Amino acid sequence: MDDIWKQFEQNPISHSAAHHIVAIVELLERNGYARVSDVAKLLNITRGSASLTLKSLKQRGLVAEDENRFLKLSDEGETVASSVRGRAFLIRRFFMDVLDLPSEDAEVDACKIEHLLSLATAERLAQFLRYFCAKDSIAVAFREGWEQYEGSCDWASTDSAVCQIERIAKLACEVKAQDSEQG
């Protein structure tokens, strides 16, 4: 129970399941319908794979189908879809608006972690984004300073890429420690 690292496996929704469900929502929005083979095509997997995964999602009560085998989401499925899409949106915005990452990088990393963030984290991230993007002078000054701050670091001259991370982590640690002493 207090095996923190095992929470990964006990996540309410798997990466694969999350994307099958979001695929259905997107197909419904785009085409008005979603069949097994539409999901398979969108996710670029075989119809067989999609069929099996969707079967288990039906059994879990997240996905349903009408009399002509057209897929739809249950209320719980809609909730999961909204939850995943909301998180993906927040994370992408954070990566692009705050960290100023290229949209491709933001997309890939957001896609990997969208289904893993807890509700508490997502809410705080949303709140932070609002504050960061605010128009008041403090936020504006902070954002301008942050833009200037880019590239003003000397870590670029360090040896290996991973070494940088270690160094950066230590630096962040020192900054925090100094802050605590004086705060």
Place this chain on the structure above:
Amino acid sequence: MDDIWKQFEQNPISHSAAHHIVAIVELLERNGYARVSDVAKLLNITRGSASLTLKSLKQRGLVAEDENRFLKLSDEGETVASSVRGRAFLIRRFFMDVLDLPSEDAEVDACKIEHLLSLATAERLAQFLRYFCAKDSIAVAFREGWEQYEGSCDWASTDSAVCQIERIAKLACEVKAQDSEQG
């Protein structure tokens, strides 16, 4: 190939493998040695499971053992360990110092995503943390404003970009309500 969502499966290191490797580092730091059963005990899995996972990590050249079957990491294994631990550190710091999440929540979410962040994202996150934690007046004012900001948000004075975030936040709140009903 440009299936972004499939990058999750093609991540350089799995969650399980990352934790086996980090476990070895931590055991070496703590006890000076690491055996299969020490890793199993630390991760709270059976010796059989640890044995199999470590076997594949040996075959991948990340883990090695001496003549008495005591485990150690190869240079590549050390690199992976540093990379994962650096990311975990950065994410925890972001969750706790910036989002002000309870350390337990920060720990759980950081553990889920530590092995998934790209180098580019980790570097930018580190840079942002440094800027956020800086002692200059702009950063100080921003942090103070952020502390006050908690709980309060003005929905009327938002532009369109922030408005989207707002909608997602509302969505998150709805999801929360449904989560509570089910829990």
Place this chain on the structure above:
DNA sequence: CCGATATGTTTGGTATATAAAACGAAGGTT
């Protein structure tokens, strides 16, 4: 030397998540 304990591996089983290939059903074309 013998038995108990600790350690590591192997085997068989579960669950997820994929592919490939075969199969059945439905619908359209000639």
Place this chain on the structure above:
DNA sequence: AACCTTCGTTTTATATACCAAACATATCGG
């Protein structure tokens, strides 16, 4: 009617990642 395509499912196989249990080995105490 005969043929082709699309669609969904099923089967067989792969890989990861776990458990439980059996098995092998090694070490230590009496």
